[in-house]
Amino acid sequence: MAHADKGPPNNPIAAFFKIEGTPIAFVFLLLVLLFMLTAPRAFMGFRVYMSFMANVPPPMIIALGLTLVVVAGEMDLSFPSVVAFASYVFCALYQNYDMTWLALLAALATGTVMGFVNGLVVTKLGIPSLIATLAMLFLWGGLVTVVSNGASLAIPDIEGELIHSVFAGRIGVFPVQFLWALGVAVLIWMVLNRHRFGESLLFIGDNLKVAKVVGIAIDREKIKLFTLMGLLSAFAGVLLTMETTTYFSQAGMGYLLTVVAAVFIGGTSIFGGAGKVVGTVFGSLIVAIIEAGLVASGVAGFWTRFFIGLVFIVSVTMNAAIEDPDKVPLLKDLRSRARR
């Protein structure tokens, strides 16, 4: 124990928690253990984990995209409508024209264009992205309701198609879409930590003035960012549609708060300039397991949002405190009192 005090860098436990995502993975494991105690019937079997891995990929993929957005000091709240729009395009093209792969391409292209427009609105009209994308949430959401005439679509026949096996099939009992989500996670990690685009986003979020003077084309990078976010939201929409084989205009709305929560629970800085992709992966898992675990433990479903909110507040505060304790006024106050 004495050694631990002397040299923190050599402390294996401290070193372990310095690896990206280990603290949050630890929290996730604790939650799994907790639910194994409170709801053993559900959490000791494999079924709950399989349904978990079938349902988590869409919000996880959106959260991964949103991580990059938050790193750049921006926000995108329009994704639920992009999810719905992509879902509609996919369903409509499959139902009316029997398209599968083309329908996928069309859905992705739709989301990409929507993201591009979001980027233009944010950069060229100069509206802060939180407000601009909130407006776009209504705008795109309204548009898809108009286009679909408010109706829902069901495409149960898709289950026989090859495309369904590729994106929503099962390997044994294992849902394939989870592999897609992990693939996207690896890609986003590489983009953020190893690509010049990610570096531009880090500096834009860190300090806009610095980004400008080192010659980063800020508007262009931001437009690329929102476009990528649109593409990922559309991909999530298609995955969701294949799993549920339906479209309805509120399809993505359930993700709005949980996705935002997943990003911040994962430890991405609310102040921009730093992001944890591995954290977002576990953040998405934590949000989902709270929802599933509380219900399985017999707590009324109404409580799940309350607990997600609670975990959200606690984890964001903890992450801010880890970054700089003085950023939390309560801690700053306590620390200055302790010094006196």
Next chain:
Amino acid sequence: MTSTPIVRLEHVGKKYGKVVSLKDVTLEIGANEIVGLIGDNGAGKSTLIKVLTGVEPPTSGTLYVRGLKIDASSYTVKEAHKLRIETVYQDSSLGEKQPLWRNFFVGRPITNRFGFIDVKAEKKVAEHIMRSTIGFRGVGIDVDTPVSRLSGGERQGVAIGRAMHFDSDLIVLDEPTVALALKEVQKVLDFIRSIKSGGRSCIYIEHNIHHVHEVCDRLVVLDRGEIALDAPTSSMTYLELTNFLMSLHGRRPAAAAH
């Protein structure tokens, strides 16, 4: 100064709406000289630098780099970098949360053709700059240290080291000693001397006249958007310079009131 100057401004003016920030500025920066740029807040120092380094285009006049006329509309920070002109801003040259190695290479990373960064190579070069060019031997500072943990003087050193690594001929320092402790100021003045001994030029913007007089070859005083003085440092003692600056204040009606 017989060779072509690195930069030459001819009758450069800059307006922000109705506010005239620069009027008719003509100025040359020669090879291997340290030029001190002095002037009150609002005298146009920052604007002059922004025009010079491609951050903002001038409203009138022309800019020459090594004798070549620059097209103002296509002159950007990136262009300035290519022409080996680099600016070190007091507060906005480094990303605080980012590690040193990223700060050395941001804007021009070593990448493969897909745009992925060669982190190993960047760290190696960053390590080299730290050890040799700027002589960092501070304990606990390595290429992975985020800038937020460096002192103000060390930050200036990193930014100057970066500029020298990318082979800049002209390094512009925008008030590098503001809010620094005395010991840190000495470090920065040493960095400036190393620019001179490295055969490069420097524009040194400073409030503290004493520092300017100590390290600069030539003094340029800006007053309300115009050049009020352009003379070799050796032609003026520190006292003469101070008196001259005071006389500028005297000319100003607002300042004369107190």
